[in-house]
Amino acid sequence: MADLLSDDVRYSYYGRAVGLTSPDDGDIDQIAALARVQGNSNCSAVPLHKVDKVKSELEARGLTPMHYVKWEGADTALKAARQVVEAFKLPENLRMIQLDAATPAPYLASLAEMALECGVLPLCGEQLRGLLKPAVCLIAVDQDSHVVSCAASSTFAHSDHVIFGRQAWWGMLATHPARRGQRLALILGAHTMLAMEAQYGLQDFMTGIEPGNAPSEAVCTRMGLTPTQFAIIGCADPRALTSGRMTK
Ligand SMILES: CC(C)(COP(=O)(O)OP(=O)(O)OC[C@H]1O[C@@H](n2cnc3c(N)ncnc32)[C@H](O)[C@@H]1OP(=O)(O)O)[C@@H](O)C(=O)NCCC(=O)NCCS
Missing domain, CATH: 3.40.630.30 (Gcn5-related N-acetyltransferase (GNAT))
Structure with a gap:
């Protein structure tokens, strides 16, 4: 996925899984699709007030969200x-x-x-x-x-x-x-x-x-x-990653 999407400005990659750079770069279905293909994905700048909504929308798609505070x-x-x-x-x-x-x-x-x-x-x-x-x-x-x-x-x-x-x-x-x-x-x-x-x-x-x-x-x-008002939301496909967690 990193090779396929490396020219597309919407996506992020630092050597683990391709993610959506921010919610302005795509929607929940894109994060979900990336998680299904790779087993895991993320969106790296979700405003804190949107975290619960993003998490529940991922859960509704059968995925396991993880919440990290962005520092x-x-x-x-x-x-x-x-x-x-x-x-x-x-x-x-x-x-x-x-x-x-x-x-x-x-x-x-x-x-x-x-x-x-x-x-x-x-x-x-x-x-x-x-x-x-x-x-x-x-x-x-x-x-x-x-x-x-x-x-x-x-x-x-x-x-x-x-x-x-x-x-x-x-x-x-x-x-x-x-x-x-x-x-x-x-x-x-x-x-x-x-x-x-x-x-x-x-x-x-x-x-x-x-x-x-x-x-x-x-x-x-x-x-x-310092902690910011943004979260990084990780998202695992439990069929591929049973723990729901990719890393600390
Ligand atoms: C987090 C981790 C990398 C720290 O490694 P370390 O080499 O022992 O850390 P350092 O000795 O460099 O400590 C750096 C500072 O953090 C503080 N610190 C380290 N461990 C701490 C702990 N368990 N509780 C509170 N403060 C701690 C130290 O006091 C130090 O601050 P100081 O210089 O003001 O005294 C190590 O505990 C680890 O591998 N944990 C498991 C993996 C993990 O959680 N990684 C982080 C992923 S984001």
Whole structure:
């Protein structure tokens, strides 16, 4: 679907599933069709007052909606990222690597295993390697070549989209349980944002957080992101994705 729809300004993609960029770009039937074809889809800027209606219309079509609050940050996020990078370094026994075309496959396998164990779905490999569209994925690797933490960012809307063409999705934060509390997510997340700015000139970031995910809210607050009056509504086809959930 990403290949078929990549030229269409209405649709978004950052390496998980093709979605509708905002309710102004299409209707419920389009989100539903995308969810049926792919197992999952989303609409990434639903005003909060419309969330209940969108959810009930998806449910009426036999689909399972998921509500994430949309958090955003531009200047505040980059400022916070610079402060984090200034203040904290990775422990000496960890190396930070940006994935690219040459990154050996075992690193991606280790990343996928660690992230999935944390309940976080990695983006597809080409996206993580920055081969499909502007994107950065950073991993922290230990002395045994195991990935212990990761963060990623990617554009999601079509570059010609009038509102979201220059905004980047940011997230995929996951840290192995044994390594939590060492500011690894914060450090990788900050470097990821700064790399998106340095490599692609992107300065505006957003992410979706499930209400009540306190660790995620803490990291995002620390990164200069704030909750907005918009939601990202995920939508699963329960026949394909029985849990109704694609990722944290
Ligand atoms: C969320 C997660 C990535 C944090 O990883 P981490 O490397 O332990 O986080 P950090 O050490 O970098 O913490 C960053 C900040 O968040 C805070 N924080 C982290 N975990 C927290 C928790 N459980 N409760 C409250 N605050 C928390 C830290 O105190 C720190 O703030 P500080 O610098 O002001 O002290 C990790 O808990 C995880 O993998 N969770 C499961 C997956 C998930 O929910 N991912 C987010 C998807 S959006």
